[in-house]
Amino acid sequence: MKTRVIFVGIGGATCSGKTTLAKHLRKILPGSVIVHQDDFAPPQELIPMHPEYNVQDWDSAEGAIDWPRMIRTLREVKRTGIIPPEHYSHDHLNEQRDVPIEQDTFRRWHETFTRIQDEREKEGEKIIWVLVDGFLLFWHPEVIELLDVRMFLRVPHDVLKKRRNERHGYHTAEGSLWRDPPQYWEQIVWPAYVAAHSRMVEGGDVEHGQPNGAVPDLILIEGLEMKVGAMVERVCARLEEQ
Template sequence: MAPRVVIAGISGATCSGKTTLAKHLARIIPASLLLFQDDFAPPAEQIPVDPTHGWQDWDDAKGAILWDKQRETLRHVRETGKVPDEHFSHDAFNEQYLGPVPISDKVQQTWRRKFEELLERQEGDKPTIVIAEGFLMLVDPQSVREFDVRLFMREDHAVLKRRREERHGYHTAEGALWRDPPEYWDLCVWPAYLRAHAPLFLSGDVERGAFDPSAIDGVQLLETKELGMEEMVVRACEAIYEAVDSGRGRERWAAP
């Protein structure tokens, strides 16, 4: 009998706070697993080169992720409750350049206690809770079908641009440091983000619109300009808790 697994997918633009939220959740939820979409990026030498600008394009959905590898990993986690033995995460290479975004001890302890009690009440084997985060985590239908909880963090263009430009760069799987070339945000990152996510929003309005339920159902939109990190942690905890407690997961969503 396959183990019970609950997978929460967290997405949003680069620098929207996805990784910070995911790590807070991992600290709160006992024995949870973390999956970083960056670990499914191709080797640096396979990243496509933009024919117009001559730089490597790490952000276009077509070439930024090894989609088959991501899908196979999610299926393996669903079937076994574990990441594949050969899976390697290079997240430790990347510093939190903007510094930690703390939440109160009270919120952290309250929700950890809630999850401990919830998991203790479960009959048989305790479910494994998986937190999968990434800037393209909701654009691939095959991956999204695995998500029992679907969260999307939306932040203003100007804030995201400032945060991205304040970063020193990103470490690749090989340990090298990628730094954005001049104008990379305006000519590559932001257009790729809008292009990848437009099919998911009504009228293609990624910046202000609502999700189109015929394209993707069940997404909770977290407006980061209105919510602090602590409130987003609480809302994410509520959504994951409800999925575990009710036993209703991905099968309730109509699309994809």
């Protein structure tokens, strides 16, 4: 049986809701898996120091991700449909607020994709959905090229800041807990987000600009204008076309 691996990229700033959306899709799409970009952060001792503020910079695109390792892993998953056994995810260590969706939405789309899966398998094709979520997903051109569907969740600055401040911290791959130093959001997180994403929207306006084509076929989702269930509806409708 022929295997077709479909990469669904879900990008967005820290605390934008991308992982929540990805986990709802994983429950809906038969046999789907999630690859979290956070799992490709370098070892804690290799995270660079910010040249001006003298704290570790976990957010600037150049140093926050081990890009060769991420690209190598994605290519392997694309080829085999299997996450390499040596790949370790620490996502389960991080707190995540449960944001449920309507049961009717879940049931309807789960039935739809189960039917599609059955139909394709009768035709000799097995579909494997790989949900790739990340806060820097659309920065590296090789990662962008690997994605078959590209979604970006946009949430306003003040909401992101509030959500970030309400978090107790982030677990590293080594299991330690990283807590933001004072002014980390203002000095590092937000500037790094703007730097990584301004090139893909009109006028470089990450808050209001529309996609400008730098990331091909990018689907922009305004995170405050839609409930999670509505996001799931929109994304599933797009995935049904694959």
